[in-house]
Amino acid sequence: MTNIKAPTSAPSRQGAAAPTSGTPARRLGQISLVACLGGLLFGYDTGVANGAEGHMAQELGLNVFQLGVVISSLVFAAALGALFAGRISDAVGRRKAIILLSGLFFFGSIMVVFSPAGELGQFYGPGFAVLVTGRIMLGLAVGGASTVVPVYLAELAPLEIRGSLTGRNELAIVAGQLLAFVINAIIAVTLHGVVDGIWRIMFAVCALPAIALFFGMLRMPESPRWLVNQGRYDEARRVMETVRTPQRAQEEMDEIISVHSENNKKLLGIPEVSQGNAHMSLKDVLSNKWLVRLLIAGIGVAVAQQLTGINAIMYYGTRVLEESGMSAEMAVIANIAFGAVAVIGGLIALRNMDRLDRRTTFIIGLSLTTTFHILIAIAGTLLPEGNAVRPFAIMILVVGFVLSMQTFLNVAVWVWLAEIFPVRMKGIGTGIAVFCGWGVNGVLALFFPALVSGVGITVSFLIFAVVGAIALAFVAKFVPETRGRSLEELDHAIFSGKIFQRS
Template sequence: MSSAQNVSARSSLPPLTAGPHSKRLGLISIVACFGGLLFGYDTGVANGAEGPMAAELGLNLLQVGVVISSLVFAAAIGALVCGRISDAWGRRKVILVLAGLFLCGTLLVILSPASGEYGTFSPLGFAVLVSGRIMLGLAVGGASTVVPVYLAELAPYEIRGSITGRNELAIVIGQLSAFIVNAVLAVTLGHLDGVWRLMFAVCALPAIALFFGMLRMPESPRWLVEKGRYAQALRVLKTVRSPERALAEVHEVEIIAQREKSENKKVGWKAILENKWLRRIILIGIGVGMAQQLTGINSIMYYGTRVLEESGMSAEQAVLANIAFGAVAVIGGVIALRNMDRLDRRTTFLIGLSLTTVCHLLVAFAGILLPVGSVARPIVIMILVVAFVLSMQTFLNIAVWVWLAEVFPQHMRGLGIGISVFFVWITNGFLALYFPTLISGVGITGSFFLFAGVGVLALIFVATQVPETRGRSLEDLEEDVTTGAIYQLKSSAGS
């Protein structure tokens, strides 16, 4: 499709207008983003809680790695399964189920029994703790798949990037909240044996808010159209659009859905297996997600205190300094939201990978040039890691999740993002499991040189393979992804 054709397609819809419907869309996005907040808190709380948890339950390093990574590997399953289920049940119903999983998983974690003697390993306590983390992982993985899709399907294409990106901002706010709660509890109640249980217990509050909030939220209008429920889809859209715009959008989505039915197009796995372009976009989605994880961002968000201790900080200094990672992640997320509907996704990816790779190299060289024990070493490394986190959140994290939520066709969107995010979490899980061993074996220098090498490969991949999605309706994208026309577009429409 040429740029002129693309602009024509975009101008066929009435323009966006302000009013009660825009406020309603904002409220829906806030409630749904409690899923992102839970995602962030549950993945960030271990960064600070794992020390006192291991001490009370008598866990060795491998067992700590199992506790941390069990959530992440379970998240991979949750992403794949919940994405597929959301295509069948609906986005809203699955988010309600996920809220229940968050609450139940939290209760299992905080009620994990310890042995009679402090610091003695308890097999039962370990089993209950891991079970709770697995349940939380299923919920986190499901939220990482379903919430972005839900927001993308509700948002108008003009502001889809900023609306969908709010979920990623909520994730980093959740991580920052976990870091702050951990630091406050460690300083004020660190003398108590069960302080780590309090750190995890906070997660119950947003889980309850998500459940009761989603009871009053609508289903995705595009999912309703996919199921032939056009009147209900129109009613939903009229609550978040002007009446004219709602009618036009439902008509546009309905045309696509009816054409696919008349042509007897396959859906789900059958569609992927029989269409080379769908197979290609799935592989690219997997590559984009894995590239994001292989920057090592979650190694910092899970084990930031260990990195800072390795650089030369004391344990108490590391816990407090770790808050800086969460703070700049939120700052970067706010900046990213302002840019999401202004910069092309590909451009954002390329800028982000370039900056993070440079930061990796600078951290590695600082590890070589600054001697262990010097006053400057921990300060310089912390500043460079902060710069890495800021670059990552400003240009990569939000953009990746938005791109994944919008690039797949409606009939396989939940499945498509589920497959991609499955590999995101598998990559994340191996990093979570082995990063303590990696940094212990090759140190900060070797670890960050490795991340830099992966960053160079990711830059080549994005530059040569990733198609642009900004400024296009989901229906326009669906047509071009299915036929392969999207790979002929090197930038967004009108650019």
């Protein structure tokens, strides 16, 4: 087992110069705007099926299980995309990885839109294969974006605004989901019965931001921390000087290079890793107890986020409303409320991200979402089917759940995952954690329709409530804090195990 020792002291951030103003601030804004198109695509592609799936199933003759395969194929592929995109971004850079993902977004959407209609109801028909292949390509892109974009933003962001800058990606995700819900509703209301295959139009919209992401990222810089880890110090300095004031750029680069050099000499002591341009393998991670504990915490947070059932609502919100007693037409329109409050919650979360500790937001969020799970189950029990109040009561409670989730969990989780792993471990650490989260997401996407149809809303949300209580206990005991520390300070605290100590 490799003996990995921590440096004796961490660099101090006290008295640092102001992070950005003027041109550097504008440049950071441009970078986040372009990179967050990846989040917008993530949101649109995961949300478009919520409203399109009914029209698609009707036209193609898909049964419930086949529909689950089409929807969940994206999610399971996203798990693989998250796992491998982190390693790819370690190898070729964050910027190039995002450019590659934009191509997957574009060609995946094209395959879905132009999948042939003949015999699609058959599992082994060519049309079904093209449709599922397109969804898999989109899934690889979605999973990759969920891993690489937050890391890219976190590595470029100043400490003081790292949470809010990185959190913009999650806001872009829910904005993409809201956009999908609104476009689906407009198309369903205006074109249903007038144009055949309206679900294809819903999916086609995805190609436009994919093109914008591709050309936009061609003009964006590489992560300076990735460049330092490759030993490309001069390039890193040039990038940092475009996103910081001169004094702050000098201070941060001196700290980053110092910690990088010290890590090479003292931290790892592993011949194949100690070179300036290498990254840790899974074997390297498992050789250190603190990194193993960190990886478990990362997996737990990613899985806990998915087990709240938030994406079951984002994928199948219209189905939940229909099961509660709402008409299909009204459910598509009412579903917009879920996307709208998600965006509102995201805006509140960004405001609080650099003010509240990550652990505090996790605990508040899980407490609120678990409470709403219980309230939804109670409403489903006390208000029998056929009661005119039932669908609206359940809709209001689900809106409260989505608002709580977005305000206190979704943004914070993605920011925390982008921060918590050391630079050498970011690719594999973030990739494995997000892979596990997407895997659970895929299981929910595949079986949630059958779960709601089989046991009803009450039991389904009671299950979520029990899992939420378990997740709350896990976060309280095992999840370390990251707010208020530079990424280099976090590296020191992680390798020494101090990050797990409670003050």
